[in-house]
Amino acid sequence: MSTPASPVRIAVIQFDPQVGTEKRETNLAHVLLLAHQAVEQGANLIVLPELATTGYAFTNREEAFAHAEHVPSGPTMKRFRDFAREHRVYLTVGLVERDDVMLYDTAALVGPDGFIGKYRKAHLWNQEKLWFTPGNLGFPVFDTPIGRIGLLICWDIWFPEAPRLLALQGADIICTLNNWVWTPPPLFDASGQCMASYLTITAAHVNNVFIAAANRIGSDRGERFLGCSLIAGTGGWPISEVASAEEQTILYADVDLMDAxxxxxxxxxxxxxxxxxxxxxxxxxxYHLHPLLPR
Structure with missing residues (x-):
């Protein structure tokens, strides 16, 4: 196992990708611009939202399939691999993965030396079940020179088993890529935080791991998104601000992942x-797909 480089500057990017094959290049160019801004501010671990380059609100499986690519060999993945290699950073990105006839809601991790690994969303939300297959890779943790990184996607944080299993495998940080949606009110408390914020805080606290949660903002085909991205410390409390529900932003936190x-x-x-x-x-x-690795 590697010893993490210290400190690590985490950047969580919150923005508004839109669905549509004609918008994919615009989404990609925009998110790479934001990632470059994070690099200029010294970030070496960048977390993007779920389905960051394709948007979320597909109308049917055929449309989702039209947005899909192979991971790690697809063209979007190549752009992110090239970005990570050029800037010597680690980056997580959410995209639609095609594997034969199956589609997965996938989070990929890339670094300076290329593709590191991927996670396929285990817990599918609402109509996602109509086009995505539930993830079949379990909950892997990737040992990197900056620390052990686990990945989750959106609704996974509602299932306490998922972050617990990553922590039991020795994860230092969990990167959760989200499209937290607007649900029946009340959505926010007096401080402006949503339930997803508190679930993230709780998962960090009860597992004593850092959690970097990137959500999106805006509306897409009538679906509205919550924002509220944050970075939680090992005690649970946010070590960044909690982002608003409306504004594009980049959150930063400087941490020593070994503290986890x-x-x-x-x-x-x-x-x-x-x-x-x-x-x-x-x-x-x-759980039997990966071994216990106490911290």
Whole structure:
């Protein structure tokens, strides 16, 4: 296992991609421009939203298929691989993945040396079930020179098993790529935070990991999005501002990812992994695709 480089400057990008094959190049150019701005501010880990170059509001499977590409060999992936190599950064991007006749809502991780790995969304929201296949890669954690990185997508954060399994595998940071949508009110509390913000904060707190959550803004074919992107520290509290529901923004945080490896030890009697009652429930919750790696 590698020792993380320190410090890491995380950048979470919140913007408004639009669906439509004729808009893909515009989306791509815009997000690469924002990523370049993050690089100019010293970022070396950049997190983009779910389906960042295609938009989200497909009308049917055929349209989703028209936006799909192979990962990692597709043309959009090549642009992000080239960007990461040129600027010596790590970057997560959400896109529609085609694998034979299957479509997946996928998060890909690239770095200075090219493609690192991918995660396929496990928990599909609403009409996504009509065109995407549920992810079949489990919850992988990727060991990189800046730390161990886990990936989640949007609704996954509502399922506490998902971030817990990433933490049990030794993740230092979870990058969650989102299209959190407008649901029946109340949507925000008095501080302007949405429920997804609190779920992210809670997941970071109970697993003692950093979480970088990138959401999108705007409206697309009648679907409205929440914004509220944030970066949470290992104690759960945001270490960036929580983004607004309306504004394009880039959030930053400077962290030592190695801090996540000692964070579960609160004091001599409270050590999160060791206090788990694995005599009452399986230590990996029955999960068998990747091994336990205590921090």
């Amino acid at each position: 490896r000692s964070a579960p030890i609160w004091n001599s009697l409270n050590d999160l992994p060791r206090n788990r009652r694995s005599d009452l429930y399986d230590s990996m919750l029955g």
